[in-house]
Amino acid sequence: MTDPLTRRHFLHAASAGAASVWIPRSVHGYSAGEVARSISERQHRAGISKWDLDTPCLVVDLDALERNIAQMQATMTRNGIASRPHAKTHKTPAIARMQLATGSVGICTAKVSEAEVMFEHGIDQILLTTVNVTAPKIRRAMALRNQCDGFVQSVDTSENARDLSAAAAEAGVTADVVVDLDPGGHRTGITPGAPALELAQLVDSLSGLTLCGVLCYDGGAQHVTGFAARKSRALERLEAAAETKVQMDRSGLDTRIFSGGGTGTYNIDHGTPGLTDVQVGSYVFMDAQYLGIGGERDEEVYSDFEPALTVLTTVLNAQYEGRATTDAGAKANTINRPWPIVKGETGMSYTSGSDEFGSIRYEDNASRIYRVGDKLEVIVSHCDPVVNLYDQMYGVRGDTVEAIWPIAGRGHSI
Numbered sequence: 001m002t003d004p005l006t007r008r009h010f011l012h013a014a015s016a017g018a019a020s021v022w023i024p025r026s027v028h029g030y031s032a033g034e035v036a037r038s039i040s041e042r043q044h045r046a047g048i049s050k051w052d053l054d055t056p057c058l059v060v061d062l063d064a065l066e067r068n069i070a071q072m073q074a075t076m077t078r079n080g081i082a083s084r085p086h087a088k089t090h091k092t093p094a095i096a097r098m099q100l101a102t103g104s105v106g107i108c109t110a111k112v113s114e115a116e117v118m119f120e121h122g123i124d125q126i127l128l129t130t131v132n133v134t135a136p137k138i139r140r141a142m143a144l145r146n147q148c149d150g151f152v153q154s155v156d157t158s159e160n161a162r163d164l165s166a167a168a169a170e171a172g173v174t175a176d177v178v179v180d181l182d183p184g185g186h187r188t189g190i191t192p193g194a195p196a197l198e199l200a201q202l203v204d205s206l207s208g209l210t211l212c213g214v215l216c217y218d219g220g221a222q223h224v225t226g227f228a229a230r231k232s233r234a235l236e237r238l239e240a241a242a243e244t245k246v247q248m249d250r251s252g253l254d255t256r257i258f259s260g261g262g263t264g265t266y267n268i269d270h271g272t273p274g275l276t277d278v279q280v281g282s283y284v285f286m287d288a289q290y291l292g293i294g295g296e297r298d299e300e301v302y303s304d305f306e307p308a309l310t311v312l313t314t315v316l317n318a319q320y321e322g323r324a325t326t327d328a329g330a331k332a333n334t335i336n337r338p339w340p341i342v343k344g345e346t347g348m349s350y351t352s353g354s355d356e357f358g359s360i361r362y363e364d365n366a367s368r369i370y371r372v373g374d375k376l377e378v379i380v381s382h383c384d385p386v387v388n389l390y391d392q393m394y395g396v397r398g399d400t401v402e403a404i405w406p407i408a409g410r411g412h413s414i
């Protein structure tokens, strides 16, 4: 049972010592190339310190990342369902491999190009959760299916199913397909019940397609504040999908996949009858958006997973009372809200509204804690779009850089 810590106290505790460690005043500013060379040549016995990295850069705490993955898997095992993590969050094959190695049944991708990249890097169980509606994209998906037996495509209209069937025939493949069900938000998916059943029967009847089940993702449920409210919303919104799955079973249709859920509902989703796996994304990194929703044990802070992803930034200007300016603004952090959180600190806020500069404001005007050249870390506002701003992330253990991972799916938004 976690103590009822305040959000600030939790954030401070979660990142204990991060700001009080020795921060080198002589700034090396190692580039990605230098770090990669150092790791491969083992020049530095003790390794490069993260505080010596050039900034702004993206840093992942490997201990926290591993604990987040282990926590997810332990919960899945206890609840008798699986995880099929969404790679739209990390876009990083090295992390997808870690998730698969620890028990995930596959990964999800949001875009066909993301799926291609993951497959190029050896990932071969891929559920594409977004429909493809244009001929070139459908052809690309079928070309991928031609190489990747574990590729599954979602559909949500009969026209799209027919287009997919034709493209599958043209490519000489039989494509695995899930029907995307709308949980009520009308963003994607077909209406559960009779329309969905009809579409599933059509998919089942079309040549070149194999029906594998359904997916139903309620994005709106994920960030509902308060565990009880989130739980009732998530379970209620998936009732119609669960009923549709039963109807499909009764009709003799294949429902081996019933995928849904995310980081906010990962410990709720097993309450939806028949759900096979959760498409969790953000849990690997966490972010400021998720920290605020509260959890089952801790009403104030969602502390099931640890903030593992930070942007490392350097102070550029500290000569004005009550504030400091850093080199990590919107282009390093996005302008998503809530704003990034300075790791390990209280009594200050951070905004990343201007393109090139981050802005620190001290609550107490008299204090002036950062000096020019100091480095600090901020917990990212929303992990997915921040990851998409960087070519690589540095994996650190303690303060030492242990890995440099290409974000191979970065910019693959087609």
Ligand SMILES: Cc1ncc(COP(=O)(O)O)c(C=O)c1O
Pocket (backbone or CB within 6 Å): 086, 089, 108, 129, 217, 219, 222, 261, 262, 263, 264, 279, 280, 281, 282, 283
């Ligand atoms: C279809 C789908 N599944 C799963 C997820 C993962 O959600 P989360 O990052 O909240 O775990 C998303 C995120 O937007 C999504 O769009």
